[in-house]
Amino acid sequence: MVTIYDIAKNAKVSPMTVSRVINNSGNIRLTTREKVEKAIKELGYVPNSAARSLISKRTKTLGLILSDISNPFFSKVARGAEDKAVEMGYSVFMTNTDEDFEKEKNYINRMLSSRVDGVILSPTNNNSIKHIQKLNQHNIPVVLFDRTIDGFVGDHVLGDSYKGSRDLVKHLIDIGHEKIALVNGPHHLSTSRERQRAYVETLKLNDLSIHEHYISELDFRSVQSEDAHQILMKLMSLDKKKQPTAIFAANNFIAISIIRSLREMNINVPEDVSIVCFDEIEHVHFDPFFTVASQPALEIGRISAQYLIERLENDNLDEERIVILPPEIHIRKSSKPLIDKE
Amino acid sequence: MVTIYDIAKNAKVSPMTVSRVINNSGNIRLTTREKVEKAIKELGYVPNSAARSLISKRTKTLGLILSDISNPFFSKVARGAEDKAVEMGYSVFMTNTDEDFEKEKNYINRMLSSRVDGVILSPTNNNSIKHIQKLNQHNIPVVLFDRTIDGFVGDHVLGDSYKGSRDLVKHLIDIGHEKIALVNGPHHLSTSRERQRAYVETLKLNDLSIHEHYISELDFRSVQSEDAHQILMKLMSLDKKKQPTAIFAANNFIAISIIRSLREMNINVPEDVSIVCFDEIEHVHFDPFFTVASQPALEIGRISAQYLIERLENDNLDEERIVILPPEIHIRKSSKPLIDKE
DNA sequence: TAATTTTGTGTTACCGATAACAGAAAGCGT
C-alpha cells in the first residue's frame, strides 16, 4: 500500500511536506508542490482515512439506522440522507434493524466501534433510549427521524402523524363514512400512538362511536400476514350495524396486507370498504389507487443529515430542534363516498 | 474517549493484556481476565476500529455501489448483501451512483480512502473497468453484480437476461403476438445488450420481422419521461400492419413509464397492447398486474457478499466464478392473447 | 530437586497520518 512515506521518498521531501500538499496547509513552494503532486499521481496514492481519523478523532462518517429498508418510505429517507451527507463531505454507514431491538443494539456497537461522528436513527422502541445514551456518553450526537421516544433530548425530524391522520379520517367522514376502523402499527412506536390519538379525537369530534374491535394492531412491516387476516375476519363479521365501511391503515404495508386479506374474503375496495393509509404506496399502475397521507421522505432524510452535520460542526446550537413536516393528502380510488345500501 | 490504556490503568495490567482479553488471544489467568472485563464494562470501552485496521490492514468493511437505490431490485440486492455481510462479520458501506460515471469515480475514491476490504459493484458502463483496475491495483477485489463489462476478470453474480428475455418474448408469441416491440435500456449496459439479443433471436427463430422503430432505448431509471412518450407516439402511429400489439420493456421502470405514456394516449393494457418486462414490479394491488421476469435480487446480493468475503479470506480461489441466476417468469394480467380485430 | 516446558504478563516498535515545534533558506531594510 502506498503511503505518505513512499511519496516523500519519491519526491525527495519529508512526509510532512507531503501531508501539507495534500491538505493545502502551510506554505509550500510551487516547485515542491508540483514534485509531490507528480509522485502522488505516479504512485496512485490515496490517503488512509483510518490513520487520519486516529489523530483527528473524526471519521467524517455518519451512521444511518433504518427500521425497514425494503419499505420505500425508508429507502427514500436513506437516499435523501446519503445525498445530503455526501454533499456536505460525509459518508454514510447504512444499516437495517428490521424493527429488532437486539439488531439495533448490535449496530449501535458497530457504530461506536467504527467511530462514526453521528447517528441518524429511527428507534425500534422506547428502550432505544439506552442505546442513545450510550452514544451520547461517547459524545456521538443522535438525530431521530420518523419516531420520537420518551426522554430523548436532541434533534427530531418527524412527519406530522397527528395532522395527516386527522385529515385522512376527516376525509372518510366527509364522504359519508361513520363506521371507521383503525388497523394501527405497534403501540410502542410514537407514530402509532399519534395516529391513534388523531383517529380517536376525530371520530369523537364528529360524534361517531368507536365500537369494540375497531382498533387493532399489526406490525408495520407485515405486507402479508395471518394476523391481518384474523383482524379483518373479526371486523367484517361484526353485525351489520357495526361492520366498518372504511378502514384507516396506519402505514402503507399494513394497507397492503389489509387489501390482500379483504380480497381473500371477496370483499372489494373501494366498493364494499374504503381504505386510507399513511405513507405512499408506490403506484405503478396507470392510475394510482390508494388514498394516502404521503410523507416527504427524501426531505426527512436530507434534513436529518443536515441537522446532524450542523451539530457536529457547530457547538453552540440549541439543545434541540424539532422539525415536523406535514404530509400531503392524496385522495385517490381506495376511498369512495358511502352509498347507503339499505 | 476511553482507550485500552485507561482500561489497563484501571485494571492494573498492561495494555497488551487488555488487548489479549478483548481478542481472546494468548493465555490469560481467569482472575486478570475478570478484572479487565470489569474495567471494560465500568468505563464503557469500545475498541477503536481505525486503530485496529491501521495495524491489521483490514477494515472488515465492504463497499456496495448500487446504480439506483430507489429501484426495489437494487434495494433488495442491498438488503441481501448487507444481511450476508453482517452474518459473516463485515459491515457495508452503501452508496448510490444514479448510473452516473462521475459519481462512481467519486465513490471508488471514497472506498479507497476508507480502505474497504472489497467492493460489490453494478458498473455504470464499460469505462468502469478503469475504476475496477484502480481498486485492483490497491489489492481490493471486486465482485460485479447484475451487469458485466468488457475486460473484467473476477467474480460475477448475474441474472440470466438472455433466458428471461427469451421466455418473455416466447410467451408473447405463444399467445399470438407477432408484432412485438422492444423498449430497451441503454446499450452500454450488458443487461440491455443481452435482452436485445434474446429479443432479436427469438423473433427470428419464429420468423417474425422486426420493423423499423421496433427497437428503442430509454434510461433504466426513467419512471416517467418525455422520451418514453416520444417513443410510444412513434410506435403507435405506425400503420396498422406494423403497429405493435405487444411491447417488451427491458426493466420494471421502463415498463412503468410505458404504461403511463400509453394511458395518456388512451391506449389500454392489456386490451390494446400487451406488456411484459424484466424485474419485478412491486404489486400491492389485490391482484398483481405485470407479466415479468422476476430476478432473485436478495439472492444476488447474498451471493455477491459471500463470494467477496470468501475471496478476502481465501487466496487460493479460482480466478473467476460466474453465477448466472435464472429469473422466474410470472404470467399475469399485462399480457393477454391476441384476438384478431380484423 | 534441577531442568524443562508451559503459562501469563510486560516492553518495544510500528501501522499512516498530522500537530507542534524547530530550524534552514530566502527576502528585506538600512
Next chain:
DNA sequence: ACGCTTTCTGTTATCGGTAACACAAAATTA
C-alpha cells in the same frame, strides 16, 4: 553586509491498537 522577518521544510511525538519478542512464575518432567 548585517540583522530581522517571512517563507519553506524537517524532526519528533502522538493517536489506539497489536505483533514480536522477552522474561518471570507456575507446572511438568526427569
